[in-house]
Amino acid sequence: xxxxxxxxxxxxxxxxxxxxxxxxxxxxxxxxxxxxxxxxxxxxxxxxxxxxxxxxxxxxxxxxxxxxxxxxxxxxxxxxxxxxxxxxxxxxxxxxxxxxxxxxxxxxxxxxxxxxxxxxxxxxxxxxxxxxxxxxxxxxxxxxxxxxxxxxxxxxxxx
Amino acid sequence: xxxxxxxxxxxxxxxxxxxxxxxxxxxxxxxxxxxxxxxxxxxxxxxxxxxxxxxxxxxxxxxxxxxxxxxxxxxxxxxxxxxxxxxxxxxxxxxxxxxxxxxxxxxxxxxxxxxxxxxxxxxxxxxxxxxxxxxxxxxxxxxxxxxxxxxxxxxxxx
Numbered sequence: 001x002x003x004x005x006x007x008x009x010x011x012x013x014x015x016x017x018x019x020x021x022x023x024x025x026x027x028x029x030x031x032x033x034x035x036x037x038x039x040x041x042x043x044x045x046x047x048x049x050x051x052x053x054x055x056x057x058x059x060x061x062x063x064x065x066x067x068x069x070x071x072x073x074x075x076x077x078x079x080x081x082x083x084x085x086x087x088x089x090x091x092x093x094x095x096x097x098x099x100x101x102x103x104x105x106x107x108x109x110x111x112x113x114x115x116x117x118x119x120x121x122x123x124x125x126x127x128x129x130x131x132x133x134x135x136x137x138x139x140x141x142x143x144x145x146x147x148x149x150x151x152x153x154x155x156x157x158x159x
Numbered sequence: 160x161x162x163x164x165x166x167x168x169x170x171x172x173x174x175x176x177x178x179x180x181x182x183x184x185x186x187x188x189x190x191x192x193x194x195x196x197x198x199x200x201x202x203x204x205x206x207x208x209x210x211x212x213x214x215x216x217x218x219x220x221x222x223x224x225x226x227x228x229x230x231x232x233x234x235x236x237x238x239x240x241x242x243x244x245x246x247x248x249x250x251x252x253x254x255x256x257x258x259x260x261x262x263x264x265x266x267x268x269x270x271x272x273x274x275x276x277x278x279x280x281x282x283x284x285x286x287x288x289x290x291x292x293x294x295x296x297x298x299x300x301x302x303x304x305x306x307x308x309x310x311x312x313x314x315x316x317x
Contacts, residue, residue: 080292087313130303
Protein backbone atom coordinates (compact mmCIF):
# COMPACT_ATOMS: atom_id res chain seq x y z
CA UNK A 1 0.00 0.00 0.00
CA UNK A 2 2.77 2.38 0.96
CA UNK A 3 4.61 1.44 -2.20
CA UNK A 4 1.56 2.21 -4.25
CA UNK A 5 0.99 5.57 -2.58
CA UNK A 6 4.62 6.48 -3.06
CA UNK A 7 4.51 5.59 -6.74
CA UNK A 8 1.32 7.66 -7.20
CA UNK A 9 2.93 10.59 -5.42
CA UNK A 10 6.11 10.34 -7.48
CA UNK A 11 4.21 9.99 -10.71
CA UNK A 12 2.05 13.02 -9.96
CA UNK A 13 5.12 15.09 -9.20
CA UNK A 14 7.15 13.90 -12.18
CA UNK A 15 4.41 14.26 -14.77
CA UNK A 16 2.81 17.32 -13.14
CA UNK A 17 -0.41 15.43 -13.65
CA UNK A 18 -3.50 17.58 -13.70
CA UNK A 19 -6.89 15.93 -13.88
CA UNK A 20 -7.94 15.63 -17.56
CA UNK A 21 -6.20 18.87 -18.52
CA UNK A 22 -2.92 18.62 -20.33
CA UNK A 23 -2.83 17.90 -24.02
CA UNK A 24 -0.28 15.88 -25.92
CA UNK A 25 1.18 19.12 -27.22
CA UNK A 26 1.68 20.50 -23.70
CA UNK A 27 3.32 17.29 -22.60
CA UNK A 28 5.64 17.34 -25.58
CA UNK A 29 6.66 20.92 -24.84
CA UNK A 30 7.26 20.03 -21.20
CA UNK A 31 9.49 17.18 -22.32
CA UNK A 32 11.53 19.41 -24.64
CA UNK A 33 11.77 22.20 -22.06
CA UNK A 34 13.11 19.71 -19.55
CA UNK A 35 15.69 18.52 -22.08
CA UNK A 36 16.88 22.07 -22.62
CA UNK A 37 16.84 22.87 -18.92
CA UNK A 38 18.92 19.83 -17.97
CA UNK A 39 21.19 20.42 -20.98
CA UNK A 40 20.70 16.86 -22.09
CA UNK A 41 22.82 15.72 -25.04
CA UNK A 42 21.05 14.32 -28.09
CA UNK A 43 21.28 10.55 -28.40
CA UNK A 44 23.27 9.51 -31.45
CA UNK A 45 20.86 8.46 -34.15
CA UNK A 46 21.81 9.30 -37.74
CA UNK A 47 25.48 9.00 -36.84
CA UNK A 48 25.19 5.39 -35.74
CA UNK A 49 22.16 3.86 -37.46
CA UNK A 50 22.82 2.01 -40.68
CA UNK A 51 21.58 4.05 -43.63
CA UNK A 52 19.05 2.41 -45.92
CA UNK A 53 17.70 3.34 -49.33
CA UNK A 54 14.24 4.26 -47.98
CA UNK A 55 15.86 6.51 -45.35
CA UNK A 56 17.98 8.27 -47.94
CA UNK A 57 15.08 8.67 -50.33
CA UNK A 58 12.95 10.13 -47.57
CA UNK A 59 15.46 12.79 -46.61
CA UNK A 60 16.10 13.45 -50.31
CA UNK A 61 12.41 14.10 -50.73
CA UNK A 62 12.52 16.61 -47.91
CA UNK A 63 15.77 18.16 -49.15
CA UNK A 64 14.52 18.59 -52.71
CA UNK A 65 11.26 20.01 -51.35
CA UNK A 66 13.09 22.60 -49.27
CA UNK A 67 15.43 23.37 -52.17
CA UNK A 68 12.62 23.81 -54.66
CA UNK A 69 10.62 26.02 -52.29
CA UNK A 70 13.74 28.07 -51.64
CA UNK A 71 14.33 28.46 -55.36
CA UNK A 72 10.73 29.54 -56.01
CA UNK A 73 10.88 32.03 -53.14
CA UNK A 74 14.22 33.39 -54.33
CA UNK A 75 12.78 33.78 -57.81
CA UNK A 76 9.70 35.57 -56.46
CA UNK A 77 11.81 37.93 -54.35
CA UNK A 78 14.11 38.64 -57.30
CA UNK A 79 11.04 39.45 -59.40
CA UNK A 80 9.98 42.01 -56.81
CA UNK A 81 13.36 43.57 -56.21
CA UNK A 82 15.24 43.55 -59.52
CA UNK A 83 14.50 46.44 -61.90
CA UNK A 84 14.80 44.75 -65.30
CA UNK A 85 12.44 42.32 -66.99
CA UNK A 86 12.85 38.56 -67.20
CA UNK A 87 13.93 38.45 -70.87
CA UNK A 88 16.50 41.12 -70.06
CA UNK A 89 18.14 38.98 -67.39
CA UNK A 90 17.87 35.91 -69.56
CA UNK A 91 19.76 37.71 -72.34
CA UNK A 92 22.27 38.84 -69.74
CA UNK A 93 22.96 35.23 -68.76
CA UNK A 94 23.01 34.22 -72.42
CA UNK A 95 25.61 36.88 -73.19
CA UNK A 96 27.94 35.29 -70.64
CA UNK A 97 28.41 32.45 -73.18
CA UNK A 98 28.43 29.77 -70.53
CA UNK A 99 28.84 26.92 -72.97
CA UNK A 100 26.77 23.82 -73.58
CA UNK A 101 28.28 21.65 -70.87
CA UNK A 102 27.61 24.04 -67.99
CA UNK A 103 24.22 24.96 -69.44
CA UNK A 104 23.35 21.27 -69.56
CA UNK A 105 24.58 20.85 -66.01
CA UNK A 106 22.43 23.74 -64.86
CA UNK A 107 19.40 22.28 -66.62
CA UNK A 108 20.06 18.93 -64.97
CA UNK A 109 20.46 20.73 -61.64
CA UNK A 110 16.99 22.22 -62.01
CA UNK A 111 15.33 19.19 -63.59
CA UNK A 112 16.58 16.54 -61.18
CA UNK A 113 15.20 17.92 -57.89
CA UNK A 114 11.91 18.68 -59.60
CA UNK A 115 11.50 15.25 -61.18
CA UNK A 116 12.72 13.38 -58.09
CA UNK A 117 10.36 15.28 -55.81
CA UNK A 118 7.48 14.76 -58.27
CA UNK A 119 7.98 11.02 -58.75
CA UNK A 120 8.64 10.38 -55.08
CA UNK A 121 5.61 12.56 -54.33
CA UNK A 122 3.48 10.18 -56.40
CA UNK A 123 5.01 7.31 -54.41
CA UNK A 124 4.01 9.10 -51.20
CA UNK A 125 0.47 9.56 -52.51
CA UNK A 126 0.30 5.82 -53.22
CA UNK A 127 1.25 5.22 -49.60
CA UNK A 128 -1.45 7.64 -48.51
CA UNK A 129 -3.95 5.46 -50.35
CA UNK A 130 -2.56 2.47 -48.48
CA UNK A 131 -0.69 0.91 -51.37
CA UNK A 132 2.90 -0.28 -51.59
CA UNK A 133 3.84 -0.73 -47.96
CA UNK A 134 5.37 -4.19 -48.21
CA UNK A 135 9.13 -3.91 -47.85
CA UNK A 136 9.97 -5.34 -51.31
CA UNK A 137 7.44 -2.92 -52.79
CA UNK A 138 9.02 -0.01 -50.92
CA UNK A 139 12.37 -0.88 -52.45
CA UNK A 140 11.10 -1.60 -55.97
CA UNK A 141 9.03 1.60 -56.15
CA UNK A 142 12.01 3.43 -54.68
CA UNK A 143 14.39 2.25 -57.36
CA UNK A 144 11.77 3.01 -60.00
CA UNK A 145 11.51 6.59 -58.74
CA UNK A 146 15.29 7.02 -58.81
CA UNK A 147 15.54 5.54 -62.31
CA UNK A 148 12.69 7.64 -63.68
CA UNK A 149 14.11 10.78 -62.11
CA UNK A 150 17.50 10.29 -63.71
CA UNK A 151 15.97 9.45 -67.09
CA UNK A 152 13.61 12.41 -67.02
CA UNK A 153 16.34 14.81 -65.95
CA UNK A 154 18.69 13.60 -68.66
CA UNK A 155 15.90 13.89 -71.23
CA UNK A 156 15.07 17.41 -70.07
CA UNK A 157 18.74 18.29 -70.13
CA UNK A 158 18.89 17.40 -73.80
CA UNK A 159 15.99 19.62 -74.87
CA UNK B 160 -2.44 -8.54 1.45
CA UNK B 161 -3.54 -5.82 -0.90
CA UNK B 162 0.01 -4.51 -1.00
CA UNK B 163 1.29 -7.91 -1.98
CA UNK B 164 -1.24 -8.17 -4.77
CA UNK B 165 -0.34 -4.70 -6.07
CA UNK B 166 3.33 -5.51 -5.88
CA UNK B 167 2.84 -8.72 -7.78
CA UNK B 168 0.96 -6.91 -10.52
CA UNK B 169 3.94 -4.61 -10.97
CA UNK B 170 6.43 -7.43 -10.96
CA UNK B 171 4.59 -9.67 -13.33
CA UNK B 172 3.30 -7.31 -15.93
CA UNK B 173 5.36 -4.17 -15.44
CA UNK B 174 4.19 -0.71 -14.64
CA UNK B 175 1.50 -0.43 -17.32
CA UNK B 176 -1.34 -2.09 -15.42
CA UNK B 177 -0.94 0.47 -12.64
CA UNK B 178 -2.11 3.16 -15.01
CA UNK B 179 -5.45 1.49 -15.48
CA UNK B 180 -6.31 1.45 -11.81
CA UNK B 181 -8.77 4.11 -10.83
CA UNK B 182 -6.55 5.69 -8.20
CA UNK B 183 -4.03 6.61 -10.84
CA UNK B 184 -6.42 7.70 -13.56
CA UNK B 185 -5.46 11.28 -14.30
CA UNK B 186 -6.58 10.98 -17.88
CA UNK B 187 -8.26 8.05 -19.51
CA UNK B 188 -5.90 5.77 -21.38
CA UNK B 189 -7.37 3.33 -23.80
CA UNK B 190 -4.59 1.01 -24.91
CA UNK B 191 -5.24 -2.38 -23.34
CA UNK B 192 -3.52 -5.35 -24.92
CA UNK B 193 -6.83 -6.52 -26.35
CA UNK B 194 -7.12 -3.55 -28.69
CA UNK B 195 -5.60 -5.37 -31.60
CA UNK B 196 -8.49 -7.83 -31.62
CA UNK B 197 -11.25 -5.30 -31.00
CA UNK B 198 -10.31 -2.07 -32.74
CA UNK B 199 -13.90 -0.83 -32.90
CA UNK B 200 -14.21 -1.05 -29.13
CA UNK B 201 -11.03 0.99 -28.77
CA UNK B 202 -12.30 3.58 -31.23
CA UNK B 203 -15.59 3.76 -29.38
CA UNK B 204 -13.77 4.21 -26.11
CA UNK B 205 -11.52 6.98 -27.47
CA UNK B 206 -14.41 8.86 -28.99
CA UNK B 207 -16.46 8.65 -25.81
CA UNK B 208 -13.60 9.30 -23.39
CA UNK B 209 -14.00 12.24 -21.08
CA UNK B 210 -10.74 13.94 -22.05
CA UNK B 211 -11.89 14.22 -25.63
CA UNK B 212 -15.14 15.88 -24.66
CA UNK B 213 -13.38 18.05 -22.12
CA UNK B 214 -11.07 19.46 -24.74
CA UNK B 215 -13.58 19.37 -27.59
CA UNK B 216 -13.12 16.98 -30.50
CA UNK B 217 -11.05 18.53 -33.24
CA UNK B 218 -10.60 17.25 -36.76
CA UNK B 219 -8.52 20.22 -37.90
CA UNK B 220 -5.33 18.21 -38.15
CA UNK B 221 -6.80 15.39 -40.20
CA UNK B 222 -8.62 17.84 -42.48
CA UNK B 223 -5.32 19.63 -43.00
CA UNK B 224 -3.71 16.33 -43.91
CA UNK B 225 -6.40 15.62 -46.50
CA UNK B 226 -6.12 19.13 -47.90
CA UNK B 227 -2.37 18.67 -48.32
CA UNK B 228 -2.92 15.51 -50.40
CA UNK B 229 -5.66 17.11 -52.50
CA UNK B 230 -3.39 20.06 -53.23
CA UNK B 231 -0.54 17.73 -54.19
CA UNK B 232 -2.76 15.93 -56.71
CA UNK B 233 -3.99 19.28 -58.05
CA UNK B 234 -0.43 20.47 -58.49
CA UNK B 235 0.46 17.27 -60.33
CA UNK B 236 -2.41 17.86 -62.73
CA UNK B 237 -1.27 21.43 -63.36
CA UNK B 238 2.00 20.25 -64.88
CA UNK B 239 0.61 18.88 -68.15
CA UNK B 240 -1.92 21.71 -68.35
CA UNK B 241 0.89 24.25 -68.08
CA UNK B 242 2.76 22.47 -70.84
CA UNK B 243 -0.09 21.98 -73.27
CA UNK B 244 -2.11 25.15 -72.73
CA UNK B 245 -0.02 27.91 -71.13
CA UNK B 246 -1.67 31.18 -70.23
CA UNK B 247 -2.58 33.55 -67.40
CA UNK B 248 -5.14 31.22 -65.76
CA UNK B 249 -2.65 28.41 -65.31
CA UNK B 250 0.03 30.95 -64.37
CA UNK B 251 -1.91 32.27 -61.41
CA UNK B 252 -3.16 28.81 -60.44
CA UNK B 253 0.40 27.56 -60.47
CA UNK B 254 1.53 30.52 -58.38
CA UNK B 255 -1.13 29.78 -55.76
CA UNK B 256 -0.68 26.00 -55.71
CA UNK B 257 3.11 26.14 -55.70
CA UNK B 258 3.22 28.66 -52.87
CA UNK B 259 0.67 26.82 -50.75
CA UNK B 260 2.27 23.42 -51.30
CA UNK B 261 5.65 24.85 -50.32
CA UNK B 262 4.13 26.65 -47.34
CA UNK B 263 2.49 23.52 -45.99
CA UNK B 264 5.59 21.46 -46.70
CA UNK B 265 7.88 23.83 -44.84
CA UNK B 266 5.27 23.92 -42.08
CA UNK B 267 5.78 20.18 -41.60
CA UNK B 268 9.54 20.70 -41.49
CA UNK B 269 9.10 23.35 -38.78
CA UNK B 270 6.82 21.01 -36.81
CA UNK B 271 9.42 18.26 -37.00
CA UNK B 272 12.53 20.17 -36.07
CA UNK B 273 11.52 23.25 -34.07
CA UNK B 274 10.65 22.79 -30.40
CA UNK B 275 9.50 25.15 -27.69
CA UNK B 276 6.46 27.43 -27.85
CA UNK B 277 8.22 30.72 -28.67
CA UNK B 278 10.54 29.21 -31.26
CA UNK B 279 7.64 27.47 -32.97
CA UNK B 280 5.65 30.69 -33.06
CA UNK B 281 8.61 32.64 -34.46
CA UNK B 282 9.32 30.02 -37.10
CA UNK B 283 5.71 29.97 -38.23
CA UNK B 284 5.54 33.76 -38.44
CA UNK B 285 8.73 33.77 -40.51
CA UNK B 286 7.34 31.06 -42.74
CA UNK B 287 4.09 32.96 -43.23
CA UNK B 288 6.03 36.07 -44.23
CA UNK B 289 8.14 34.08 -46.67
CA UNK B 290 5.11 32.50 -48.29
CA UNK B 291 3.30 35.83 -48.53
CA UNK B 292 6.30 37.42 -50.22
CA UNK B 293 6.63 34.43 -52.53
CA UNK B 294 3.01 34.59 -53.62
CA UNK B 295 3.19 38.36 -54.08
CA UNK B 296 6.34 38.04 -56.15
CA UNK B 297 4.91 35.32 -58.34
CA UNK B 298 1.70 37.26 -58.98
CA UNK B 299 3.73 40.38 -59.70
CA UNK B 300 5.78 38.35 -62.16
CA UNK B 301 2.65 36.98 -63.79
CA UNK B 302 1.13 40.44 -64.10
CA UNK B 303 4.10 42.60 -65.05
CA UNK B 304 6.37 40.15 -66.74
CA UNK B 305 6.12 37.15 -69.04
CA UNK B 306 4.42 34.78 -66.58
CA UNK B 307 5.52 31.43 -65.14
CA UNK B 308 4.80 29.18 -68.15
CA UNK B 309 6.50 31.51 -70.62
CA UNK B 310 9.41 31.95 -68.20
CA UNK B 311 10.07 28.22 -68.07
CA UNK B 312 9.75 27.95 -71.84
CA UNK B 313 12.19 30.81 -72.38
CA UNK B 314 14.63 29.45 -69.83
CA UNK B 315 14.69 26.06 -71.52
CA UNK B 316 15.04 27.42 -75.02
CA UNK B 317 18.23 29.21 -74.01
